[in-house]
Amino acid sequence: MRQTTRISRFLIAGALLGAPALFAFSTGPRSPVSGVPTDGGGGTCANCHRTFAPANSDGSGMLEILVDKLTYTPGVRKKIRVKIQHPDAARWGFQFTAREARDTSRGAGSLTAGDNNVVRCGATIGLPPCNGEPEPQFAQHTQPGTFADTRVGVEWEFDWTPPANEIGDITFYAAGNAANNNNSNAGDRIYTTSITLKAEGACNLTRKPTVRTIVNGASFSRDLSPNVFASVLGLDFEVAGRSRAASSGDFVDGAFPQQLACVAVEIGGRRAPITYVQTDQINFQVPVSTPSGAVPLTVILNPGRPNEVKSDVATVTVNSHAPAFFTFSGKSIAAQTSDFKSTIANAADVPGGVPARRGDVVILYGTGFGVSEPVYQAGEIASGQARLRDAVTITVGGTTLAAADILYAGLAPGNISGLQQFNIRIPQSAATGNVAIAITVGGVTTPSAGAVLPVQ
Incomplete structure (x- = not known):
């Protein structure tokens, strides 16, 4: 990857709504307010500092997260700068946090405070020492770091050390307050921004697999x-x-x-x-x-x-087909009720599991039943229903289901294309207890081990 020494600037775009105040206290926020989606639904201080709500409404100002490049090397410390500007502001505040992009409730790495800022820990914004990953950490202003009576703009600088191991993309979130220094919530402008970093130089596995x-x-x-x-x-x-x-x-x-x-x-x-x-x-x-x-x-x-x-x-x-059911620890087929609200399983095997009833429509899950129409490539997400190309035969307790009782056989919508689902109606003639189910496609039948469904 081409290296660059130029500081990259990433300006705010879009408005994020939120709930808690950014700095109801000049010594720093008392709750997570940096706009992380999983922190109170993306909370910022705009609900309290509402004169120019929502956040990012006043285009005269800006909030930036400044880094050398949009990559990180595991375990290698990185300098972070948060900069806020507005022509009419005279006091300032911020909060910053780093999160795993794949799960923003999880903190990523550790922070080291610089001048005029401090590090706080977790959802309670507790004092250090922090508990370590995945507990989120926050950098935020101190009372001197509000730079009272300073005009135009200010910035804070601190260090971030990425996790020791590559964890995929990491997103930085920040919120800033360009305040008017009137010692109230009125007349303040709130800004939020985020940038995402990719891992660089992280692949150093040495043992032969x-x-x-x-x-x-x-x-x-x-x-x-x-x-x-x-x-x-x-x-x-x-x-x-x-x-x-x-x-x-x-x-x-x-x-x-x-x-x-x-x-x-x-x-x-x-x-x-x-x-x-x-x-x-x-x-x-x-x-x-x-x-x-x-x-x-x-x-x-x-x-x-x-x-x-x-x-x-x-x-x-x-082979052309390798059909098999997913199971709950090999005890019964992975299945749900047709409204997706309940898991069909013996309660002793799956807490909260319920049996199917005769006449119910149930959803069974498996893989290896062949390709669909339209065709989805491996790794793609099925955007809607896509039925299997090849016909299937389904037996429940030895009874072959009529076509009318096979409501759907295809990819599971909204999931990776290897996950296939079957919406079927349990026959009124089915026995009670663990009832065997089999699906045949392309002349190949699902294995019998664990291929049962509890029926009541």
């Missing part, structure tokens, strides 16, 4: 197919104790990434979308275009970098 086996993500058999969820099991995929689950902050062009936490999987010469990584397991989705037959698979660490490390080539068999 070992692939032990590749399994279907639902049945844990060796049966794979295009678009199926799968897992690579082995050793040294990631630093021991570190794990990463992909989220929207990792998406590339709206789809799950083909590299996560410095790890990639190549199957049949194609990079696979990855959903989860830990030291002994990688969860991925087999690309739609993967050919049938014996296919090579390689785990790649630090992909595309000079220190790239590859596993020995493993071989896996890919």
